[in-house]
Amino acid sequence: MGKLDIFKEKETVDQVLQQRSSGYAVVCDDLKKVYHGKDGNPDKFAVRGLSLALPYGECLGILGPNGAGKSSFISMMIGLTRPTSGNAFVRDFSIQTDMEKIYNSMGVCPQDNMLWEMLTGREHLQFYGRLKSLNGSALHHAVEESLRSVNLLHGGAADKQVRKYSGGMKRRLSVAISLIGDAKIVYMDEPSTGLDPASRKSLWDAVKQAKHDRAIILTTHSMEEAEILCDRLCIMVDGSLQCIGTPKELIARFGGYYVLTMTTSPEFEREVENLVGKLSPNARKVYHLSGTQKYELPKQEVRIADVFMAVENFKRRVEVQAWGLADTTMEDVFVKVAKGAQSSQELS
Numbered sequence: 001m002g003k004l005d006i007f008k009e010k011e012t013v014d015q016v017l018q019q020r021s022s023g024y025a026v027v028c029d030d031l032k033k034v035y036h037g038k039d040g041n042p043d044k045f046a047v048r049g050l051s052l053a054l055p056y057g058e059c060l061g062i063l064g065p066n067g068a069g070k071s072s073f074i075s076m077m078i079g080l081t082r083p084t085s086g087n088a089f090v091r092d093f094s095i096q097t098d099m100e101k102i103y104n105s106m107g108v109c110p111q112d113n114m115l116w117e118m119l120t121g122r123e124h125l126q127f128y129g130r131l132k133s134l135n136g137s138a139l140h141h142a143v144e145e146s147l148r149s150v151n152l153l154h155g156g157a158a159d160k161q162v163r164k165y166s167g168g169m170k171r172r173l174s175v176a177i178s179l180i181g182d183a184k185i186v187y188m189d190e191p192s193t194g195l196d197p198a199s200r201k202s203l204w205d206a207v208k209q210a211k212h213d214r215a216i217i218l219t220t221h222s223m224e225e226a227e228i229l230c231d232r233l234c235i236m237v238d239g240s241l242q243c244i245g246t247p248k249e250l251i252a253r254f255g256g257y258y259v260l261t262m263t264t265s266p267e268f269e270r271e272v273e274n275l276v277g278k279l280s281p282n283a284r285k286v287y288h289l290s291g292t293q294k295y296e297l298p299k300q301e302v303r304i305a306d307v308f309m310a311v312e313n314f315k316r317r318v319e320v321q322a323w324g325l326a327d328t329t330m331e332d333v334f335v336k337v338a339k340g341a342q343s344s345q346e347l348s
């Protein structure tokens with residue numbers, strides 16, 4: 001399924017690697033991670049040859065079902081685990097040999113907050129700011145700016161011990177830590193997990209503002225977050241990249257269909273099937289569940305106006321409790337790519 005964009009990305013990587021100074025923030029070259037099986041268990045191929053090139057100013061989103069290898073990839077990039085083979089270059093420094101030169105320009109927001117319960121938010125940022133060689137007024141300014149950007153200045157939140165923080169406040173502090181000290185490459189593992197809508201929105205604003213002069217790699221299970229924050233997205237399944245491109249490109253490539261959903265009482269399911277069959281001979285039923293059916297209608301087969309007219313006529317004969325016609329969403333693309341990859345793996 002549409003691996004072409006992956007090959008193009010590999011071509012870019014090969015070209016970039018031929019230059020002494022790539023100008024790219026991150027270049028991954030066939031990066032692999034295998035966890036060796038213990039007690040007779042087979043080896044686990046968590047990342048199977050990942051190649052990509054990430055310029056400054058770009059936020060790349062990595063999507064994938066649970067266990068796809070997203071965290072394993074990030075663990076290698078931040079020096080927590082070593083790649084089994086392949087390499088990656090961060091600002092032209094190799095993660096295999098020059099990790100200590102990378103740490104200074106790197107920020108990380110891990111999946112689980114790594115905070116000290118007894119320190120305040122401000123103390124955390126001061127600590128990490130100093131680690132990034134900030135001091136004096138530069139440190140003071142960076143800490144205040146960080147606290148403001150993630151909304152932790154209100155109501156004395158910055159000076160409360162972290163043990164008194166809500167889950168959302170801890171998450172926002174973790175993101176602020178990842179950005180402090182002008183980190184040029186920032187990794188965020190599911191940054192907005194567990195945040196309420198208002199906190200999520202303010203966190204997204206902070207990330208959007210931060211991405212102008214840095215490269216950000218973030219993993220997420222939220223398609224909304226992916227579309228709002230990321231310039232490009234890739235979908236990873238079972239350790240392999242399945243596709244990479246802007247959200248628009250991915251929707252155009254994998255989403256050449258409208259999604260028709262209709263709810264009637266279950267005895268009319270057949271009638272709905274006939275209606276859809278007449279509208280679009282190559283329509284595909286995605287699911288049906290006690291009277292609710294969902295179909296994909298290839299865009300080249302249908303005109304929206306015809307669908308509306310046909311449904312209006314249909315409603316004269318059959319009671320339709322609800323119906324809708326929608327364009328493909330990123331979520332549809334994700335489900336399609338992930339399912340497609342999983343079933344082709346099962347076949348092979």
Ligand SMILES: Nc1ncnc2c1ncn2[C@@H]1O[C@H](COP(=O)(O)OP(=O)(O)OP(=O)(O)O)[C@@H](O)[C@H]1O
Pocket residue numbers: 035044045046064065066067068069070071072073
């Ligand atoms: N230390 C480890 N030892 C053995 N297997 C591991 C280890 N860490 C991860 N795995 C396995 O590698 C695969 C990829 O895991 P990983 O945590 O990278 O996926 P993920 O995409 O981040 O998942 P999630 O979305 O649930 O966080 C999984 O099958 C996982 O069980």
